[in-house]
Amino acid sequence: MRISIVTIFPRLFSGAFNFGMIDQAGKKGLMETHLLDLRDFAEDQRGTVDDRPYGGGDGMVLKPDVIFEAVEKCQQDGPDGHVVLLSPQGRRFDQNKAKELSLRTHLILICGRYEGVDQRVSDHLADEEISVGDFVLSGGEFAALLMVDAVSRLIPGVVGKGGSVLQESFMEGLLDYPHYTRPAEFRGWKVPDVLLSGDHAGIEQWRHQEALGQTRSRRPDLLSEDKNSGNQLDNKEHIRGEK
Numbered sequence: 364m365r366i367s368i369v370t371i372f373p374r375l376f377s378g379a380f381n382f383g384m385i386d387q388a389g390k391k392g393l394m395e396t397h398l399l400d401l402r403d404f405a406e407d408q409r410g411t412v413d414d415r416p417y418g419g420g421d422g423m424v425l426k427p428d429v430i431f432e433a434v435e436k437c438q439q440d441g442p443d444g445h446v447v448l449l450s451p452q453g454r455r456f457d458q459n460k461a462k463e464l465s466l467r468t469h470l471i472l473i474c475g476r477y478e479g480v481d482q483r484v485s486d487h488l489a490d491e492e493i494s495v496g497d498f499v500l501s502g503g504e505f506a507a508l509l510m511v512d513a514v515s516r517l518i519p520g521v522v523g524k525g526g527s528v529l530q531e532s533f534m535e536g537l538l539d540y541p542h543y544t545r546p547a548e549f550r551g552w553k554v555p556d557v558l559l560s561g562d563h564a565g566i567e568q569w570r571h572q573e574a575l576g577q578t579r580s581r582r583p584d585l586l587s588e589d590k591n592s593g594n595q596l597d598n599k600e601h602i603r604g605e606k
Contacts, residue, residue, distance in 0.1 A: 364394045364467065364518055367437040367444060368507055369430065370474040371412060373398035375504050384516040393518050396511065399437060404429040413477055422478025430473060430484050437471045444469035446490045448480065449503035449510075453492030456510060460493065464510070465517035472510065474503030536585060538577040540570040 368376065380386065380396055388394035402410035406428075413423040438444055445467045454460070464470060473480070473489065485492060495506040516522055543554040557569045578585050 364388075364465070364514075365397065365441045365444075365469045366394065366511055366514075367397045367399060367441065367469070367471045368474065368504075368511075369399045369401055369433045369437070369472065370502075370504055370507070371401045371476055372474075372502070372504055373400045376508065379508055380511075383512070384521055385512060388515045388518060388521045391520060393520050394515055397437070397440070399433050401425075401429055401433055404432040404436070416478065420478070424478050425476060425480045425484075427481040427483045427488075430480065431488055434471055434473065434488060437469075442469045444471035446471045446473065446488060447510075448473045448475065448485055448489035448492045449494070449506045450475055450480070450485070450492040451494050451497075451499065452485075453494040455497075456493050456495045456506075456513075458513075461510070461513040462517055465514045470514070472503070472507045474507050476502045536578075537574040538582055538585070540573040540577065 370376070376396070376398055380389070385394070385396070389396065401412050405411050411426075412429050413425050416422070416424045434444075434446055445464070447464075447470060449472060473484065493506075493510070495509050500506060543558060547554045547559060555569065557565050560566070
């Protein structure tokens with residue numbers, strides 16, 4: 364997989380990409396990351412990439428010409444890329460979107476800055492807009508870091524034990540179940556007996572019940588996003604209980 368990032372701060376990524384899953388994905392040859400400095404595509408020696416907004420107002424807007432040229436350069440250097448504009452107006456990034464993006468051959472991420480990006484980038488260049496949450500960041504670089512990390516660990520072969528990825532939070536629309544390790548008792552707090560029982564079916568049922576309970580308690584919105592999700596989860600719980 365190839366991930367190209369268009370940014371005015373390419374050095375911001377260098378440290379983060381040398382650690383964790385992103386580093387492992389690169390060393391295993393499963394993912395390539397390429398950074399394009401947007402200022403390299405500016406027409407003047409100052410590297411101007413923004414200008415004042417038409418109609419007046421505060422702040423500066425990233426120019427369309429430099430962004431188009433940078434993205435077209437990405438497309439020339441690699442396979443046709445899926446172009447993502449990181450924007451507060453985009454669809455919220457979640458685990459399902461991470462799984463979807465991990466199947467792409469080439470991702471091109473455009474990092475917005477300042478007051479925003481010229482609308483023509485969204486209308487005529489980006490395949491989609493994605494937001495990492497309902498809050499304001501100083502730039503799309505931090506959103507891109509989150510996305511690359513979430514996507515990289517879903518690429519087959521990156522995580523040593525692939526099954527551990529499938530059992531994490533949000534993979535089935537639920538939060539993760541509680542985890543315990545040695546010692547079996549710590550300061551009077553004991554590990555649940557079922558986890559020490561060796562009863563794999565019982566452990567699986569306990570984990571599902573705990574995940575469902577955690578989700579209902581902490582993130583009930585995950586159960587209400589789809590009108591039928593609560594019924595589906597309850598049915599799933601019932602079916603597992605019958606086994």
